[in-house]
Amino acid sequence: MLNQDRAIGADRQFFDFPGAAQSPVRHALTDAFTLIGASLNIARNGEIYGEGEAADYAYKVVRGVVRTSKLLNDGRRQVSAFLLPGDVFGLEAAEEHRFTAEAVSDASVVFVKRSALVALATRDGEVANDLWIMAATELQRAHEHIMLLGRKSARERIAAFLLEMADRSEHSDTVDLPMSRQDIADYLGLTIETVSRTITLLENAATIKLPSARRIQLCNRVELSRLNA
């Protein structure tokens, strides 16, 4: 569950999205994490919590990137979201986590008891409002994900993904991807081969450049936006 152990001695941080430009989490809730949160380091691919576990804690990413995902019985995996520094995750209204949360890169998070937040919300209307805003924000992301998965071609999905990552990271034109091609594929509902081929396609069209496999430069945002429909 909270496998702190695996993270010990794993302080290197190759990939970094320091602070999403627009924090979806309001300050009253953010304060709660700052004031009563405990810290935790997780090594790459370390699990923060598993699907079906009691949702007793909520988390906020401090450093690194976290993914939430779910496995189908035959091994197919759907990545639900990538969480960047500043993002809150694992705060459920239900009793159990419906996804597994793992560190994509070595990561640090702060966590607080869900019951503490809920108690806080009953006393403080601002916190209660933040809980709602946060769920609504997550819902908005989920809806965008649905739009992506529903009717878009591989090229459109990759374009949308790159634009999303660029918007959420600080350097707007060069994106460092902490996640593997498999992670991207499972997020976009494609195979790893199709992701690779499609990236090559965009590179050949001079829409993007690849200084390295995990560093992508957006050369033609107009074209990417056009693909984003």
Next chain:
Amino acid sequence: MLNQDRAIGADRQFFDFPGAAQSPVRHALTDAFTLIGASLNIARNGEIYGEGEAADYAYKVVRGVVRTSKLLNDGRRQVSAFLLPGDVFGLEAAEEHRFTAEAVSDASVVFVKRSALVALATRDGEVANDLWIMAATELQRAHEHIMLLGRKSARERIAAFLLEMADRSEHSDTVDLPMSRQDIADYLGLTIETVSRTITLLENAATIKLPSARRIQLCNRVELSRLNA
């Protein structure tokens, strides 16, 4: 916007999902709709609100079925959800509706001002909690939709859809579908032809029966659940 006109004289109701078994909306919020809500009838295919309009009202389905959807610039449509009697929709944390809401069949809804609900929530912790629960419930549905669209075959999508509809309607083994094949296709990220063919496939496998095109009997739930992965 609120095109009441179109609904006049359109009182017939062919398809009916009377009251979802498990109402996702808690009672404090439900009371608000009952106490301060105004009624509205909408004819089949009538628009309740459009994408981008001010989200000044929240709605609850009383009768009939409502769909929320979004159009891509080239005409592709993604249906986000089908709302059944008891379901609340259009309650956004943002200022604008991000989807269009239309009546699938002739429908009745009650609506209240969003500002009234928000004001109520600041005074009443129970209402505030309900807002959160409701957003979280909608988020859960969105996540299930993502799982469906991400990695599932046409047969799995249809199976999941039929099971979802059966679970949400009162008669568990015979489902009356108020929506067209096109609506189903746009919800599942398939074409109308694939939906039709896949339904025929399941019929030939004796997994379902079709007394009529829009009435489907689930003969082999075990098989459908197996397909649901």
Next chain:
DNA sequence: CGGGATATTGATTGATTTCAATGTGAGTGG
């Protein structure tokens, strides 16, 4: 009974998957 919308079925095409091989780069140990 007709007419228009809705649904099914058929033939073909095409995008993505699958299966398979090769390439690349970071870390390790000789």
Next chain:
DNA sequence: CCACTCACATTGAAATCAATCAATATCCCG
């Protein structure tokens, strides 16, 4: 310092599932 290795990524060829193009069937409803 270089070869080795392992994980990750790319590329190629073939197969497959769903989309597309096209025709026909069915069902409401006037």
